[in-house]
Amino acid sequence: MASSVPDRLTPRAREIVTAAREVLESEGLAALTMRNVAARLGIRAPSLYKHFPDKDALEAAIISDGFIEMAAEFEAAGAAATLVDLAAAYRAFARAHPHLYRLMTDQELRRDLLVPGVEDGAALPVYLAAGEDADRARAAWAFAHGMTMLELTGRFPPGADVEAAWDAGLRAFTAR
Amino acid sequence: MASSVPDRLTPRAREIVTAAREVLESEGLAALTMRNVAARLGIRAPSLYKHFPDKDALEAAIISDGFIEMAAEFEAAGAAATLVDLAAAYRAFARAHPHLYRLMTDQELRRDLLVPGVEDGAALPVYLAAGEDADRARAAWAFAHGMTMLELTGRFPPGADVEAAWDAGLRAFTAR
DNA sequence: GTCTATATCAAGATAGAC
DNA sequence: GTCTATCTTGATATAGAC
Secondary structure: OOOOOOOOOOHHHHHHHHHHHHHHHHHOHHHOOHHHHHHHHOOOHHHHOOOOOOHHHHHHHHHHHHHHHHHHHHHHOOOOOOHHHHHHHHHHHHHHOHHHHHHHHOOOOOHHHOOOOHHHHHHHHHHHHOOOOHHHHHHHHHHHHHHHHHHHOOOOOOOOOHHHHHHHHHHHHHOO | OOOOOOOOOOHHHHHHHHHHHHHHHHHOHHHOOHHHHHHHHOOOHHHHOOOOOOHHHHHHHHHHHHHHHHHHHHHHOOOOOOHHHHHHHHHHHHHHOHHHHHHHHOOOOOHHHOOOOHHHHHHHHHHHHOOOOHHHHHHHHHHHHHHHHHHHOOOOOOOOOHHHHHHHHHHHHHOO
8 A cells, every 4th residue: 555645855856866865775875976866867967956955955865764764664573573673674674775774874964954753763663672771772773783884894704604693792682 | 112013114104104194083084185195294195106006005004003003902901801891992992093993994994905914913802802702702893883883973862871871782792 | 205297087066048 | 947057176196207
C-alpha cells in the first residue's frame, strides 16, 4: 500500500533529491556535486538553485530521508526489539547504503537544516532497547558505529572475522 | 633523553612532514594542501615534489608518525595495561590530535605507503589487553573508535554525559 | 633545493535572458 | 523551470631554468 503522507518537498525538489541520492549511492560522496546531480536529470547545475538554496540544503534533504528510513527499519524490528536486533538492522542499513551512511554519521551534522525530529526518531528505539539507559544506549550506538565505519573503510585486517567481532561486542553489551 | 634512532626521512623531508603536521592539526584536513604546507615553510608547492612523489606519500608519512606515537602512548601505560587504561590513552591521543586522528582512522588506509609494522605496533597492546582474544580486541577498538568519532564530530546531543557513556561501554567490555 | 610558468581539472554559486 | 555565460576559487602536478 502506498503512503498517503504528503511530501514535504515540491515534486521537482523530490526528483532532485532522488537523483542526488542515486549519484551518492552509486558513485560516492566525492561525486555528489551539483553538476553531477543536474546531469542525471538532464539539466544544468544552475537550475538546481531554483529548488534548493545551496548544496548544504540538498544534502540535508538526503540526510533527513536517511534518518526516516533508518527509523522505519528499526520499527520493522518490532516494539520489543533488543539491542541485538537493532544492531542487525543498523548494520544492514549501513551495508545497503554505505555512502549514505557516511554522509549521515561521519561528519558534523547540520541539525538546523534537517526535518525536525528525524534524528530523535532513529535514536528512540535504541534508547528503549537499552532499558531507557541513555549512557548504555550511547555506548552501544558507538560500538555499532565504530564497527560499521571500520568495516566500511576496510580497516580490519584481511582475514579478520568481522562477524565474530560483532558478536563479541554484542555479547558484552547484553551480558548480565 | 633524546632518541638516537636515525630518522627514516631526509632532514628536509622531516621538516616538510613537521610543517604538514602543523597545518593539519591547526587548520584541519581540508587545509592540508601542498600549497599550505609549502607556505608554512616559506617555499612554493612545486618544491615539495622533490622530496615526496605526491600528496599521498606525504600523508602516509604523517600517518606513520601517528601510529608510532600512539604505540608509544600505549607503551607508556605499561605492559600490564588493561583495556580501560588503553581506552584512556586512546581517547587522550584523539583529543590531543583530533585532525590527525581522523586522518589516521576515518578513511581507507594506504598500507602500501606506510612504514612497515607501525599499524601492528599500535594494535598489539590492545590485543594483549583483550586477553589475546582478537574478536574482543576488535570489538573494544570499535567501541573506542565509535565513541571517539561521535565525540569529535559532535554527534552526541548537547548535554549528553560522554564520560558516562565511555564508562558504560568499558564496564560492558570488562564485566565478568 | 627552489623557482616561475603552466597544464589540467573541477568545485559552488550568481546574473539575467527566455 | 531552465538556459548560457561567467565569476571566483582552488586543487594536484609537471617542465625546465637557476
